[in-house]
Amino acid sequence: MIYRWMGTYPELPSHVLETGEDLQDVLDKYPDELIGKTVAQRFNHTKLxxxxxxxxxxxxxxxxxxxxxxxxxxxxxxxxxxxxxxxxxxxxxxxxxxxxxxxxxxxxxxxxxxxxxxxxxxxxxxxxxxxxxxxxxxxxxxxxxxxxxxxxxxxxxxxxxxxxxxxxxxxxxxxxxxxxxxxxxxxxxxxxxxxxxxxxxxxxxxxxxxxxxxxxxxxxxxxxxxxxxxxxxxxxxxxxxxxxxxxxxxxxxxxxxxxxxxxxxMLPSQSFSKSKSGKSQLYAPPLSEFSMYATTLANGESDTIGKIGGPSIMIVTEGEGTLRADAKDYKLSAGYIFFVGQGTEIDIKASKALKAFTAYAE
CATH class of the missing domain: 2.60.120 (Jelly Rolls)
Known part of the structure; x- marks a missing residue:
């Protein structure tokens, strides 16, 4: 078995690629902007x-x-x-x-x-x-x-x-x-x-x-x-x-x-109301800690995900494309992982058939 989780658990925590910072340290600096008051108050901490x-x-x-x-x-x-x-x-x-x-x-x-x-x-x-x-x-x-x-x-x-x-x-x-x-x-x-x-x-x-x-x-x-x-x-x-x-x-x-x-x-998928092109499906288990949506795009297709009231983590498993958030573009490729702060609308576009999975809480 091969695995590595993404998040802020003390064992194997995630780090920011550009700076090497522990993700939790960044969240602690900007809790309102990245986690959001609703999620922080619900769980009484700023951890994912x-x-x-x-x-x-x-x-x-x-x-x-x-x-x-x-x-x-x-x-x-x-x-x-x-x-x-x-x-x-x-x-x-x-x-x-x-x-x-x-x-x-x-x-x-x-x-x-x-x-x-x-x-x-x-x-x-x-x-x-x-x-x-x-x-x-x-x-x-x-x-x-x-x-x-x-x-x-x-x-x-x-x-x-x-x-x-x-x-x-x-x-x-x-x-x-x-x-x-x-x-x-x-x-x-x-x-x-x-x-x-x-x-x-x-x-x-x-x-x-x-x-x-x-x-x-x-x-x-x-x-x-x-x-x-x-x-x-x-x-x-x-x-x-x-x-x-x-x-x-x-x-x-x-x-x-x-x-x-x-x-x-079984946990059936359902339509995701925040997916503006309908290219993302929601998996919503009966708990408060998280839901997940799966985005599937053919060559040239795109999807816009509306603002989510809490933090998200996205992993790309197939394909290539771009992620646009806050007027800035980021490359997407298999194995790339992104943290998305609360209240951020994102645009995903595939240059090569793309699949991405995003966990979030709100």
Whole structure:
């Protein structure tokens, strides 16, 4: 995996290219002009409330969740070296091409049907035919995460020996076990949790998913733009060495069961009212820290983005062109990153088919 976020987080902060200044130092000098009073008052600081980044994923990232604000604050106080801030970390992932991910849980009925397979019965509560609700699911997830390497390996072998039709609509499960085992190990507990209980998503370019705080997920492959609230807190529990995993009790205690269907994972794009040519699409997750818009221009096309009442960060991923702001022109090219102060109208013009992604708060 290759990534670097853009923003003012103390680890890997962004700097101004021309001067070498830490971006946060510049924002502190001109908070009203660059951040704006509305955003500064909402978050009670002049730091950027979001962190966008580009991810290029070649193998499954750890099975993880990001703790909610209450737990993050407690973890930060107890272990600030590992949990470096007291904030939550909801996020979106926007596909730049084909992208695979495990996200949230499948509908309960679908999981219940899979759990009737003989190799999986050992992970069910030892009571007579329980109602399969979220608490039953939590028991199943915890049992899978606590299982020994030998149990996980034998379960995966047994699942691969079953006829494909045994898996109903989830026939990808036996085919994906060897793939995940090659990346990590057939004894990795994450394989069972991800394949049996979680939604497997295959996204195309321009599609996006939303991960709420405490939402279970693992990115599998592809290139994405990710944007998250200002935090670097994470709990890992699979698709990584056992020594790198956090407490199973802690992980399962803060699990939420939203989303509970693949449709609930998706974050559809919508028209962006500030895009005057309609060449930019909005991705607006249900949180206050950020939204994102994606600009797609063919050769010679342009778009004007009206004034936004807060700070923005733009990254160009394809093409070339110009950005005009405050009567000054700036070159655009793949890999270029711009900070745009609040209340600034910008004009984007492509000399070569161009794509840019902009995170903002207002």
């Amino acid at each position: 409330p979001y962190l966008p980044k580009v991810l290029s994923i070649a193998k499954a990232l750890p099975l993880q969740l990001h703790p909610n604000k209450h737990l993050a604050s407690k973890l930060h106080q107890k272990n600030p070296k590992q949990f470096t801030d007291p904030n939550h970390k909801p996020e979106i992932a926007l596909a730049l091409g084909d992208f695979e991910a495990f996200c949230g849980f499948k509908p309960l009925k679908d999981i219940e049907n899979l759990m009737e397979l003989a190799p999986l019965q050992t992970f069910m509560p030892q009571v007579e035919k329980p109602d399969f609700d979220d608490q039953t699911l939590k028991h199943v997830v915890k049992a899978m995460l606590e299982a020994s390497e030998d149990t996980v390996r034998k379960t995966n072998d047994a699942l691969m020996d079953l006829p494909k039709e045994s898996f109903g609509k989830d026939t990808y499960i036996p085919d994906m076990i060897p793939r995940l085992a090659e990346q990590y190990d057939k004894a990795d507990n994450g394989t069972l949790v991800a394949l049996v209980t979680m939604n497997y998503l295959q996204l195309k370019q321009g599609e996006s998913i939303y991960i709420p705080a405490d939402g279970i997920h693992a990115y599998l492959s592809g290139d994405i733009i990710e944007c998250m609230a200002r935090s670097n807190n994470v709990l890992n529990t699979g698709f990584c060495p056992r020594a790198h995993r956090d407490s199973v009790d802690m992980f399962t205690s803060c699990l939420t069961f939203t989303p509970h269907d693949r449709k609930e994972c």
